[in-house]
Structure formats: structure tokens, C-alpha cells
Amino acid sequence: NDAKALVLHALSVGGNADFANCNRLYRERNSLSSAALAYMVMTFANQNRGEAQELADVLLSRAKVETVDGRLLVHWESGARHTWMKDDVETTALALAGLARVKASDAKTGGAAAWLMQQRGCYGFNVVKTRGPVVNGLARYFGQGRAGSEDMRITVIVNDQEVETI
Numbered sequence: 001n002d003a004k005a006l007v008l009h010a011l012s013v014g015g016n017a018d019f020a021n022c023n024r025l026y027r028e029r030n031s032l033s034s035a036a037l038a039y040m041v042m043t044f045a046n047q048n049r050g051e052a053q054e055l056a057d058v059l060l061s062r063a064k065v066e067t068v069d070g071r072l073l074v075h076w077e078s079g080a081r082h083t084w085m086k087d088d089v090e091t092t093a094l095a096l097a098g099l100a101r102v103k104a105s106d107a108k109t110g111g112a113a114a115w116l117m118q119q120r121g122c123y124g125f126n127v128v129k130t131r132g133p134v135v136n137g138l139a140r141y142f143g144q145g146r147a148g149s150e151d152m153r154i155t156v157i158v159n160d161q162e163v164e165t166i
Contacts, residue, residue: 001025002080005036005043012046019047026051033079034062035091041098052102059095063108069153073118074111089119090130096137104144113141 005025011017025032025040032040037059044052063074078091085091092112099109116134125131156163 001028001031002033002036002082002085005032005039006085009039009043009046012043015046017043017047019049022047022049026055029055029058033081033085034059034076035078035080035085035094037062038076038091038094038098041102042094045098045101052098056099056102059099060103060106060108063095063112065108065111071114072107072111073115074108075115076112087127087130089116089125090127090133092116092119093130093133093137097133097140100137100140100144104141109141113138 004021008017008022008025012022022040022043025036026044029037029040037055041052041055041059044050044055059076063076066073075088075092076095077088078086080086080091093116096109096112096116099106099112103109116138119125120134125134154166156166
């Protein structure tokens with residue numbers, strides 16, 4: 001079902017996804033991986049179907065939520081069976097892209113954006129193919145006029161002694 005969801009999403013971008021095939025996966029929504037569910041949220045959103053809202057609710061119910069320094073951070077574990085779709089960062093990016101379209105004001109949507117902003121290291125993401133979905137998800141979220149926070153912590157260390165954390 002993971003591959004089916006990906007292909008249906010690709011077809012829906014061009015307006016060519018068959019509703020009967022989409023509906024088959026919709027009926028199996030509770031057994032889909034989080035990655036496949038995120039693709040189906042985007043697929044139904046591309047078709048302007050109300051089912052996107054319900055799929056988004058199922059996706060939101062699977063979110064892993066944590067609070068760090070008073071900030072809500074949300075991510076999704078992939079749960080996909082295919083290695084190609086088995087990255088939590090990419091899954092969270094796909095979820096954010098879908099949720100930004102149908103549940104943009106939900107706190108978990110903002111938490112997903114915050115979590116993604118923390119995942120990029122100095123050399124990028126661990127899985128290079130993740131960059132595209134992350135940029136898409138963040139662009140969809142922040143493109144709606146939401147400002148990113150400038151939160152950072154700087155620790156000053158002199159002679160191996162921590163002087164101050166700002």
C-alpha cells in the first residue's frame with residue numbers, strides 16, 4: 001500500500017488519480033503506514049475531497065509529541081515496509097505538507113515544522129532524498145504567512161569551562 005499511495009499522489013498532482021483506487025486505500029486508512037497516510041492526505045487534498053480532513057485526523061492521532069524547552073515538537077515514525085519510504089524525517093515532512101493544506105492551524109502542524117527545523121545538521125539531512133519533501137513541507141507551512149521563530153541556544157566555553165548559555 002505504501003507504493004500505491006505514492007503513485008496515487010503523483011497521479012493526483014496532474015489530476016489523473018482515479019477516485020476508485022484512492023477510495024480503496026481510504027478504506028484501509030487505519031492500517032496504512034504514516035508515510036502512506038501522509039501521501040493520501042495530499043492526494044485527497046489535490047482532488048478537493050473532504051476525506052482529506054478525516055485522513056489528517058488519523059495522521060494527527062499517530063504523532064509523536066514532545067515538549068523541549070517549552071516548545072512543542074512533533075514527528076511521525078514512518079512505519080513503511082519499503083526501505084525507500086522508511087525515514088522519519090521524510091515522513092514528518094510529508095505529513096507537514098499534507099497538514100499545511102488541510103489542518104494548518106493545528107498546534108501539531110506547527111510542532112512538525114519546528115521538529116523538522118531541528119533535524120538538519122551542518123551537512124544537511126542524513127538521507128539526501130529527504131531534502132525535497134522537507135523543503136516542500138516547510139514551504140507549504142511557512143508560505144501561509146507563519147513566521148519561523150529564531151530560537152537558539154549558544155553556549156560559551158572558554159578553556160573547556162562553560163562560561164554562560166545564552
